Amino acid sequence: MSYRDTYKAWLANPALTAEEKAELEAIQNDDKEIESRFFSQLEFGTAGLRGTMGVGLYRMNLYTVSHATQAFAQVILAEGPETVKRGVAVCYDCRNHSEEFARAAALILSNNGIPVRLFDALRPTPELSFAIREYGCIAGINITASHNPKEYNGYKVYWEDGAQLPPNHADQVAKIMKELDVFDGPRLSCPTPAPITMMGEETDEKFLANVMAQVNDQAAVDKVADTFKMVYTPFHGTGHKLIPEALKRLGMKHVICVPEQMVIDGDFPTVVSPNPENPEGFYLAVEIAKKEGADFILGSDPDADRVGIMVNTGNGEFKVLTGNQTGVLLLDYLIGAMKRTGKLPANPVALKTIVTTEMARKVAEVNGLKCFDTFTGFKFLAQKKDQLEGSGEGNVIMSYEESYGYMLGSFVRDKDAVTASVAMTEMAAWYAGQGMTLYDALLALYEKYGFYSERTMNLVMPGLDGLKKMAELMANLREHPPVDIAGVAVKEQKDYKDGSVVNVADGSKSAMELSGSNVLRYEMADGTSLIVRPSGTEPKVKVYILANGESKETCDAKVEKYAAWAESLKG
Secondary structure (H helix, E strand, C coil): CCHHHHHHHHHHCCCCCHHHHHHHHCCCCCHHHHHHHHCCCCCCECCEEEEEECCCCCCECHHHHHHHHHHHHHHHHCCCHHHHCCCEEEEECCCCCHHHHHHHHHHHHHHCCCCEEEECCCCCHHHHHHHHHHCCCCEEEEECCCCCCCCEEEEEEEECCCCECCHHHHHHHHHHHHHCCCCCCCCCCCCCCCCEEEECHHHHHHHHHHHHCCCCCHHHHHHHCCCCCEEEECCCCCHHHHHHHHHHHHCCCCEEECHHHHCCCCCCCCCCCCCCCCHHHHHHHHHHHHHHCCCEEEEECCCCCEEEEEEECCCCCEEECCHHHHHHHHHHHHHHHHHHHCCCCCCEEEEEECCCCCHHHHHHHHCCCEEEEECCCHHHHHHHHHHHHHHCCCEEEEEEECCCEEECCCCCCCCCHHHHHHHHHHHHHHHHHCCCCHHHHHHHHHHHHCEEEEEEEEEECCHHHHHHHHHHHHHHHHHCCCCEECCEEEEEEEECCCCEEEECCCCCEEECCCCCCCCEEEEECCCCEEEEEECCCCCEEEEEEEEEECCHHHHHHHHHHHHHHHHHCCC
């Protein structure tokens, strides 16, 4: 069917409510809007579904969530009755319709004979990952769009290890979704449904016990607990309960929460975007921090898998640290703390993604650790962790990516803002005990390990035309590979799609260990790395600029030069 035919079929379907029908009738003369809603179904990938909310096949709504859940249920049923008995854990965040979508997913699983463990209220993403592992579930579903703007919602799916769905299972779900009718496919009733068990405080306590077990130097916290002040904001999201509680259990006596942003609200009324990567969202926290004389600021995104920090520069002003900067600070601190307290495991390892700063590798290797790269996404970091630890090759003390995601310990297999918040607070307290701010600490790391600067450019390409532009941009770069960028020669071209490496000077080719991802990387003659990657969750192409040099000024100048080239890619 054409997108017009699909639109008409939805409009005529009796399952729609009066409000939903009115929403579709309102666009009947807007062909472009109809096409954007009905040209295709939302693509199901290893991250599940993510899109703007509304009525339509290419939108997040009750029907598309039910459609995906039925397909996922059939994949689970194919695993056999003993596996099915293990059940599925279901979680949701603060977004509009998240609870509704979660309950619909739980009902459909139950009607398919699959037991469900459903959280009794919104919870952080890492707690879902924990619950899957703790209760031996075969899978998990999380209704969240993470840090996306308020118009979005998402449907994240997890497998038995607590990590997001492996590609083979995601492909199976996508295949079944193409075969199932959106309205008639989902099993909406059953004479003998499987039980739906509610999870609540008992699971919280088990999760928090594991979080607190990651503390390395309690004495460092106790030393400054009476005077150390910090500000926390959950940006209206799921961190509102467990992160303040974890910080209290850490022994922090002066945790000041931003009252306006402690209110659960899917419209995120105090911020343009609930993303700790955007410093403007911290304005209320900064006001409080200055008034109270706080040492640093923590902010978690709506589903509490990402966390960002702002640090006191020493003159009463606060500076946001990038995910890369926070990551190298935390990695360096953990190595030192584990050595001081005798907790550093044998064969310690750090994990990062291919777009994360090379400074992390320097920190690891100088301190005797190995550092491995993976593709972007915590499912790949989780897989690498399981591989290394399962084979006895190494014990991972930290995994992170530049977009404010950190994973510590072995009880989750996803980004974990709860545990990371505790670790970062412990780190800030330890430095405070040395008479240093985290800003001081960062400058000291640059002096020790060398100077690095990074920037992530987001080339936003919304709408149906945007998807085409994203594909055209990547195709053009492959068809016409640059030999110089911003006046600097390209030394190597790396294509992670097929794992090929081309030496530009002589045309020779070699192969990388990693392949199978739509990512291009250019190694420049001045030591800078440029990486181009379409986002898997948002309508944008990301360009990562990773520079190093003899001074911070030199690095920053390189970043600015290449940023101009990145902007030109939009055309």
